[in-house]
Amino acid sequence: MSIGSVSEVLLDTQTTFHPPQLAVIVPSYNERDNVELLYEKVALALGDTPWEMIVVDDDSPDGTAEVVNELSRVYANIRCLRRFGRRGLASACVEGMAVTSAPFVAVIDADLQHDEAILPQMLEAAVAGADLVVGSRFAEGGSAGSGLSQTRLSGSNLANRLAGMIAGQAVSDPMSGFFLIRREAALAAAPRLASDGFKILIDLIVTSARMGRPLRIAEVPYTFRPRHAGESKMNPLIVIQYLGLWVSKMTGGALPPSFLLFGLVGGTGVVVHLAALAFFTSVLSQGFVVSQIAATLIAMAWNFVLNNNLTYADRKLRGAKLITGFLSFCAICALGGIANISVANAIYQWDHQTFVAGLAGAIMSSVFNYAVTRAFTWK
Ligand SMILES: Nc1nc2c(ncn2[C@@H]2O[C@H](COP(=O)(O)OP(=O)(O)O)[C@@H](O)[C@H]2O)c(=O)[nH]1
Ligand SMILES: [Mg+2]
Structure with a gap:
């Protein structure tokens, strides 16, 4: 009909x-x-x-x-x-x-x-x-x-x-x-x-x-x-989203809009990591490896919570998804860390510039973490 x-x-x-x-x-x-x-x-x-x-x-x-x-x-x-x-x-x-x-x-x-x-x-x-x-x-x-x-x-x-x-x-x-x-x-x-x-x-x-x-x-x-x-x-979040x-x-679309916020969250994560490291080594008198592991976990939790509430406020994970989301976030960041070290090491072997190699590794893992967590954690 x-x-x-x-x-x-x-x-x-x-x-x-x-x-x-x-x-x-x-x-x-x-x-x-x-x-x-x-x-x-x-x-x-x-x-x-x-x-x-x-x-x-x-x-x-x-x-x-x-x-x-x-x-x-x-x-x-x-x-x-x-x-x-x-x-x-x-x-x-x-x-x-x-x-x-x-x-x-x-x-x-x-x-x-x-x-x-x-x-x-x-x-x-x-x-x-x-x-x-x-x-x-x-x-x-x-x-x-x-x-x-x-x-x-x-x-x-x-x-x-x-x-x-x-x-x-x-x-x-x-x-x-x-x-x-x-x-x-x-x-x-x-x-x-x-x-x-x-x-x-x-x-x-x-x-x-x-x-x-x-x-x-x-x-x-x-x-x-x-x-x-x-x-x-x-x-203020809306202002950062606009920026x-x-x-x-x-950048002609080369950087997606949420990358800025993800990067800013990552920046605060570095500060949290260093503060936690200082706390575990100085205040709690722990050895470096234990302190570094604890600081890494704290910084990852910090980044996850901030990204979930700010960067991805429009698709916030809740309830049980919060746990699976956090686990996938940690797994992806761990892979990002390996990518970071491999890239930084390759570049260091080639030009022996600590700063350049470190920066390249950090950029590499930020882009990796952003792209992969967006695809899997906050899909
Ligand atoms: N559906 C929906 N509407 C929203 C959201 N945030 C704001 N609005 C609506 O968008 C319009 C503009 O928001 P408003 O708070 O007045 O922003 P302002 O005029 O810039 O202060 C209003 O009708 C709001 O109710 C949102 O997250 N979802
Ligand atoms: Mg209004």
Whole structure:
């Protein structure tokens, strides 16, 4: 039976059903007291345009998903995509875009900081030919208003400047979380996006350009508002993740975004190792070999816990997987250690430069540990 014949049977549905022209994707984490008001405001702004709202919620402990499900029983055009055991704004946006048939998708925060009233203007610009329309706080006529603290504003300015270095195109607000894009353009770039980021817009712009499909960009100014209810999820980890994304784009993708964080964690591990070694040899008066074994185990545990909670926060291992994960992490690091010594020794035999050989060995084992633990421990 063809799709057409099914719709003949469901004549009633056919006459009342208008496929959405626009899907409004709302990433949410603990936004229970914002979603209903957001829905109402977007509904008012979009008027007759066929649209739908998809709230992508990472199983918020405050019950945001239940509130959205209640709304779905009242309004036909809102639904919740609830994800379990995962966190991440960028991947939430992509998955929301993937479950709609609407030709245009907008991303808007749940906390009412973005001005939904400009959505019709954004849609108009996209229908007129733009691939991407950015809601901009910094374009002529826009403003960051009182929505950003002084510290956040300075950070945002710096992040904007860094983004300008990789964007390759003029965009006044590359860190914006408010934009509208052609669905097929977004999904074409989706497989190559850094799924663990907070800032998906700049990634979409750079990735599309690198794929030879640069986006035609338009901007619509608006005034950023203070958050309605709840708290911001911005934290220092997100800043480091953004720097990781930046380093990755600056190196033309040679270094993956999470490598920076993995490397920083490894750096702290060296400090922990040396401190533990000093403690076992000096305070506990243990011999060198025993102290070195203990310090190695402590540093590995330290690295594992930090990577699990920071580098791979979006796919954190829990329960029994924590034990098997730690064992695989130790086994892989041990192999990395052997690789380190073999490479360093080979280089040392060749040029007798201790520092060069040591550094080459360390880089070799970092890359090995990163690549293999990513493939096996945090797959
Ligand atoms: N699904 C999902 N949404 C998130 C996550 N982190 C933040 N959000 C949502 O992304 C939007 C922007 O986050 P917010 O905390 O307001 O960031 P800020 O505006 O930069 O302070 C809000 O709607 C959040 O609820 C996450 O891990 N998963
Ligand atoms: Mg916000």
